[in-house]
Amino acid sequence: MNESKIQKDLKKLIIKNLKLNGVKPIDHLYLSVDMGGLFHNYINQPEIIDIIKKKKHFLTKYVLKILKEYISKKGSLICPTFSYSTIKTNFFDIKKTKSDLGIFSQIFLEDKTSLRSDHSIHSLSAIGKFKEIIKQGHGIYSYGINSPFENLLKFNVKFVNIGVPFWRTCTYIHHVQHLNGCNFRFYKSFKVKKKIGTKIKSSYDYDFLRFRNLSEEPINTIKIEKILSRKKLIKYIKKPVFFSVINCHSVYNETKILLKKNSSAFIKGSKKVIFNDNLKDKNILKLKVV
Numbered sequence: 001m002n003e004s005k006i007q008k009d010l011k012k013l014i015i016k017n018l019k020l021n022g023v024k025p026i027d028h029l030y031l032s033v034d035m036g037g038l039f040h041n042y043i044n045q046p047e048i049i050d051i052i053k054k055k056k057h058f059l060t061k062y063v064l065k066i067l068k069e070y071i072s073k074k075g076s077l078i079c080p081t082f083s084y085s086t087i088k089t090n091f092f093d094i095k096k097t098k099s100d101l102g103i104f105s106q107i108f109l110e111d112k113t114s115l116r117s118d119h120s121i122h123s124l125s126a127i128g129k130f131k132e133i134i135k136q137g138h139g140i141y142s143y144g145i146n147s148p149f150e151n152l153l154k155f156n157v158k159f160v161n162i163g164v165p166f167w168r169t170c171t172y173i174h175h176v177q178h179l180n181g182c183n184f185r186f187y188k189s190f191k192v193k194k195k196i197g198t199k200i201k202s203s204y205d206y207d208f209l210r211f212r213n214l215s216e217e218p219i220n221t222i223k224i225e226k227i228l229s230r231k232k233l234i235k236y237i238k239k240p241v242f243f244s245v246i247n248c249h250s251v252y253n254e255t256k257i258l259l260k261k262n263s264s265a266f267i268k269g270s271k272k273v274i275f276n277d278n279l280k281d282k283n284i285l286k287l288k289v290v
Contacts, residue, residue: 041239
């Protein structure tokens with residue numbers, strides 16, 4: 001198999017699976033793409049894998065090209081371009097700071113037609129109609145009503161996962177936690193210098209973090225996918241490559257219901273988080289996991 005055959009197979013696979021999962025050209029798609037997972041069906045063909053490794057940048061750009069051609073002028077492609085490294089460097093260049101979410105996210109960011117939001121840690125990039133939201137600014141908080149995440153419902157966004165399960169990429173639940181309350185996360189400010197265009201300005205951006213004594217506790221995000229799957233709200237194609245599509249409204253509603261029942265719902269196991277206010281210094285909140 002040569003490079004052109006790989007391209008032909010990719011295009012056929014992606015377009016077929018988008019159509020089977022009910023994705024229309026006018027839709028607004030929030031993309032999570034794992035390029036390794038996308039080529040999983042070639043894993044036992046070392047010669048093809050070798051070609052893919054050598055041409056990974058070219059093939060990633062080709063995948064984005066397929067998606068751009070599929071979506072009409074009325075639709076959008078949205079991709080998280082988070083840059084956790086900013087917390088250490090304290091510097092964010094909206095054009096040059098790289099995404100820490102893998103090669104597809106970085107290629108999306110580099111695309112000349114994409115526009116990036118100005119949050120130094122949790123930026124989103126968009127191609128198409130959703131760029132109108134990106135232009136309005138992100139605000140200093142990762143999530144919430146002033147962030148682009150608030151407009152995912154308005155645009156009736158669909159989460160499209162290719163090569164990776166939804167539960168591993170469902171950052172949107174943190175937006176729902178922000179709106180509905182979450183007793184094991186808090187906002188921490190980070191001083192950062194932002195370069196937007198030719199101007200550099202100092203700012204404080206806020207990141208939605210877990211409490212330190214929960215840092216080793218994996219968040220049980222698979223729980224929400226199990227609920228969505230049980231209620232048949234998520235569409236799957238699992239072979240030869242994993243694809244899934246889920247409407248943003250479904251994720252929001254089911255996450256809200258889960259949090260209403262138990263604000264600690266996304267901590268793995270049966271543990272719950274409580275605050276110990278039986279302290280001498282009433283200005284200190286001590287977190288306890290039970």
